[in-house]
Amino acid sequence: MPTFQVLSQKCSPPEALNVLKGLGYTVGFIIVILGRSELFIEHTTLAVFPVLAGDQRLSTMLRLWGIIFVGNIIGYFLEYIITLLEPHLLSTGTDIFEDIALHLTEYPWYIIFGSGIFAGWLLGILGWLDIASKETISRIVIIALITFIIGIGGFHHSIVGSIEVFAGVIVPGDRVSWSDLGKFQLWSTLGNIIGGVFFVGLVKYSHTIRALK
Template identity: 30%
Template structure:
């Protein structure tokens, strides 16, 4: 047991050392972070499809912790002034579980593998990215659907908590498709920012996850995975028809998350790295001449 602990400590120390070496060798810390995330994304693109699916289903189930905790807090303190600030803490639980357990969450994958594809935008890499997105999204939706059905039909929660679940879902459905999209852009951007921060977070990873996902909740944004649990709960309990899950919720929210994570954050992050690379190349040429 002691030997395993020593090996784990050595691996963590080696990763930290390698990261510091990368920062020293590359022209900026941002580029070192970019390379770490890009390399992780490249590995995800090559993963076995069934491993991805199982991990994504597990993530969908784990995200139900956000719905559960937020529902319990809403039932107990939702009526109090400023209760939303504490209620939103519940939203962070699922994200902490999923990210610390290294499960596949769709909105994380709007930046991690995308950086790898941007580095080498080949047709094969684009196909691998589409495969990854499709499998992870499907798995997340399967997991969230199972959780939503269980919350609606299993005799676990008292009427006050069930009403809280209903209220949370109906609050999301009060948004127009345009609002769904716009709010999802913000949450996609926040998740991408969080992913970018984690390699440098060290022992404070949980605090980073907590702060960023709490911000998603307190800002009343929309998220395709957590929101799916909230809306499918309404569908399974008969509060809304299933068509309303597709529109106005799922399609605008999915597109907004992709836009915020990929087309805004990932593109801008990759752009600054390309500028660093060009600057580094010009400096190298000047030195050699």
């Protein structure tokens, strides 16, 4: 019996599933960040600095955001579709995918938006701490701590979360709709951008400018 099947049978959503999500977020982000992959939230935070300094145009930054956002979404969608096609995983039943998706979409838009702001703020801080960390072990600890909080807290991440909702849409069942995915994608993305840019990027930039004066 696959490990995922054993765990899913023992899990009672949302509490136990949140623990699994937290661990999954941690492992995934450690691999992605240490592998120097392009992260959307990281770029929403860091790419704003050349624009504020007058070295780049706003249109250039927005184009960069768009390319990385679409690339992240396509990559994760393809990965998740391949996972869903794996017969042993599907033997666990598809209800678990709908349960995970519903745990992200059952809120009104302003809750998703606010949660997205907090997730963007955490990931923006993660980007700064990752740059400041000198050793691999310290980087892993920082990544694990912050991303586990996002996963176990159920905070809305516009990339990873959209894949979880997408999985709930495409599996057999009618509890999660395309409109749920659209609502999640819109408000979580806006929240992540605001959390990363305004609550981390602009604050850090203002501190940097003040220190240079």
